[in-house]
Amino acid sequence: MLTMYRPGRGWMHRMPAGPKLALFAVLAVVVAALPPVWITVPIALAVPLAVYAAAGMGVGEGLRVLAGQAWALRWMIAITAAGQLIFLGLEPAAANTARVAAAVLVAGVVPLTTPVSAMLDALERGLRPLRLVGVDPARFALLWMVTLTTIPVLARHAAEVRDAQRARGLRPSLLRGTLPFLVVALRHADDLGDALAARGIR
Template identity: 70%
Template sequence: MLSLYVPATGWLHRMPAGPKLAMLALVAMAVAALPSTWVTAMVLLLPLVLYAGSGMGVGRGLRVLAESVWGLRWVIVVTAAGQLIFLGLEPAVANTGRVVAALLVVNLVPVSTPVSALLDALERGLAPLARCGVDPGRAALLLTLTITTIPVIARLAAEVRDAQRARGLRPSLRRGALPLLVSALRHADDLGEGLAARGIR
């Protein structure tokens, strides 16, 4: 299972997974609730401060931030373009800024939390749902797999694009969709076999 975890010993990495999840979720929700004004675009400074001051080291934190922004490039393009067409420049800048800032803040959870600790925290948080017939362990596993599979798909898409360039082709969605689908299904099969081998069905 691919993990986004970046080993470090800073305050964010030492913070228990449960409180960290709650804190970063509240910060992300506060960012998302900001008004659509020019000033809101300044919220993009928040991820800069959090990544640089998370205890990974300023240089390392900024590199992780840059990689995260690059991973969101299409989200940024699509969000900005749609907002610009339908709402205008100021709302487009403000709304794109707060969406990107919220996603970058949330991304600090898998960056600073091992998958096992994240799974345990989610399972404890979902425990009250057991009264409704929900298996907290399975629900937590599903959420954790979702979080960790997103970067896998992004990596597979990058590999498909690199393969197209190596063959002298210009990367395109039409040519890359089928190889990406095959790679994603192969990953799903491998993941399913791994879970079955551990007795999880």
């Protein structure tokens, strides 16, 4: 599985996966719960800036990583802003878009500073109480991690489709790119299914 993990020696890399997951889950929820008013916009923008700058990757590198993460979310941000603007107006649209983007960016620090295996172990331990209601913690944690690590894979495939179109002298477009993207996405799904089946997971 593709991992977004970036090796490092900062305090966030050394922090145990369980407490880190809990800390950033709470922080993301707090940011997402900010009121839909103008003051929320600078607060929501400041939180991920502070988190990435202090993540132990170095201030410059942390901000470069944040810029890359924000660029990857550009379509989500644009669609969220457009929908909110149409139905709610300018102030709620700006605040809601800022807090949603900030919450996603803050949560994105965890896979950047935590190996997939450590996150998987932490999730499995945290979900053990669900055994009382018949949920398999190991299977649920694996499903969550597969979902998380599949997102950057699909983003990479989309970029490869666009690059291939440019290499052929074509202007990238949603219409031209949909079919080849679906082909590579389905191929990835087949490969992932085969890999899980080979490990006895069905």
